[in-house]
Every structure is written in C-alpha cells, then in structure tokens.
Amino acid sequence: MDINLIFKIAGLGIFISIINIVLIQANKEEQAQMLTLVGVIIVLMVVIQLINQLFTDVRSVFGF
Amino acid sequence: MIVFKIVGLAIISSILIIIIKQKIPEIAFLLSLVTGLFILILIISQVGEVVRLIKKLVEKAGIDIMYFNTIMKIVGIAYIGEFGAEITRDAGENALATKIEMAVKIIILFLAIPIMISLIETIIELIPRF
Numbered sequence: 462m463d464i465n466l467i468f469k470i471a472g473l474g475i476f477i478s479i480i481n482i483v484l485i486q487a488n489k490e491e492q493a494q495m496l497t498l499v500g501v502i503i504v505l506m507v508v509i510q511l512i513n514q515l516f517t518d519v520r521s522v523f524g525f
Numbered sequence: 526m527i528v529f530k531i532v533g534l535a536i537i538s539s540i541l542i543i544i545i546k547q548k549i550p551e552i553a554f555l556l557s558l559v560t561g562l563f564i565l566i567l568i569i570s571q572v573g574e575v576v577r578l579i580k581k582l583v584e585k586a587g588i589d590i591m592y593f594n595t596i597m598k599i600v601g602i603a604y605i606g607e608f609g610a611e612i613t614r615d616a617g618e619n620a621l622a623t624k625i626e627m628a629v630k631i632i633i634l635f636l637a638i639p640i641m642i643s644l645i646e647t648i649i650e651l652i653p654r655f
Contacts (some may be wrong), residue, residue, distance in 0.1 A: 464534060464563070466559065466563075467534070467537070467538050467541070467556065467559060467560060467563070468541075470552065470555065470556050470559060471538075471541035471544070471545060471556060473552070474541075474545035474548075474549055474552040474553065474556065475544065475545060477549060477552065478545065478547075478548030478549050481548060481549070482548075497549055497551065497552075500549070500551075500552055501551045501552060501555065504552055504555045504556075504559075505555065507559065508555055508558055508559055508562070511559060511562040511563070511566070512562065514562075514566060515562055515565055515566055515569070515608075516605070518566060518569045519569065519601050519604055519605055520601070521573075522569055522572055522573040522576060522601070523576065523597045523598060523600060523601030523604075524594060524597055524598070525598060525601060
C-alpha cells in the first residue's frame with residue numbers, strides 16, 4: 462500500500478495530455494490516440510493488481 | 526488516524542481527477558477507480574477486527590457457526606457487489622450496474638436458502654398436529 466501510486470497515475474495522465482496537445486498541433490491525431498491507449502493500458506496493469514489485492518483481502522476477512 | 530488518511534487521499538485525488546478529466550477522461554476514471562480501491566483496502570483491516578469480535582461473541586453464545594459463516598459470506602458479497610456496481614455506474618454504464626446488483630441479490634438469495642429452510646422446519650415443528 463503506497464499512496465505514491467495515485468501521484469504516479471496522475472503524473473502519467475498530465476504527461477500524456479501534454480504530449481497529446483503537441484501531437485495534435487503537429488497534425489498527428491492517430492499517434493495521439495495510440496498514446497492515450499498505451500497510457501490506459503499501463504494504468505490498467507496497476508488497477509488489475511489492486512483489484513486482485515482487494516478481492517484477496519475480502520476473501521480472507523469474510524472467510525470465503 | 527486512518528480517517529485523516531482517507532479524507533486527505535480523497536480530496537487530493539479528486540483535485541487531480543478534475544485536472545486530468547478535461548484532456549483524458551479515461552485515465553481520470555482509472556484514477557478514481559484506484560482511489561476507491563485504496564480506500565477499500567485501507568478500511569478492510571478494521572472490518573476484519575469487527576468480524577473477529579462478532580465471531581468471538583457468536584462462539585460464546587453457542588450459536589451454530591454455519592449461520593455466522595453464511596452471514597459473513599453475504600456481507601462480503603454485498604461489499605464487492607456494491608463496489609463493482611458503483612464503479613460501473615461511474616463509467617456511465619447504468620444497465621451493467623443494475624445487472625450486477627441483480628446478480629448479487631440472486632447470489633445472496635441462493636446462500637440464504639439453507640437458513641430459510643431451517644427456519645421453516647423450526648416453524649413446522651412448533652405447529653401442533655391435529
């Protein structure tokens with residue numbers, strides 16, 4: 462459990478939004494879309510681990 | 526104190542979500558999901574303490590432990606189901622959220638059948654036969 466994870470995800474989001482603006486200004490909308498997709502996948506990796514941790518904790522607490 | 530941790534975490538992450546939401550709503554949604562997961566994981570240890578206390582009381586009172594286990598399972602299913610329904614509703618999928626809630630209700634009903642049957646048997650024993 463570390464709170465830094467939230468700041469990491471927020472930083473990633475702000476970084477991707479800035480790069481997106483640059484790419485759209487350079488008329489590269491497809492690559493901006495790809496960048497957003499990659500960012501979502503990276504965050505999804507973390508989210509899946511957290512969901513797994515929550516399910517394991519609930520299972521151990523309530524005795525499934 | 527865990528309450529300061531949770532409230533501070535929620536306020537900071539909602540500010541960050543407002544900043545990110547204008548440009549990339551997908552990552553803003555994931556950030557809110559992660560914050561919710563953090564809060565639930567932080568609070569589950571306290572829930573465990575409460576469950577342990579109730580279990581001790583149940584053992585002292587001499588009630589059948591099977592009923593306690595079933596009730597705790599139902600509480601866990603409601604915990605997970607409510608979380609999933611809220612997340613899907615947050616993502617704008619109201620239909621999915623309603624279906625999750627329906628599935629959780631059916632699972633709870635299924636788990637409650639043994640308790641219901643034992644209750645009905647007790648009532649039938651109480652009725653005098655003519």
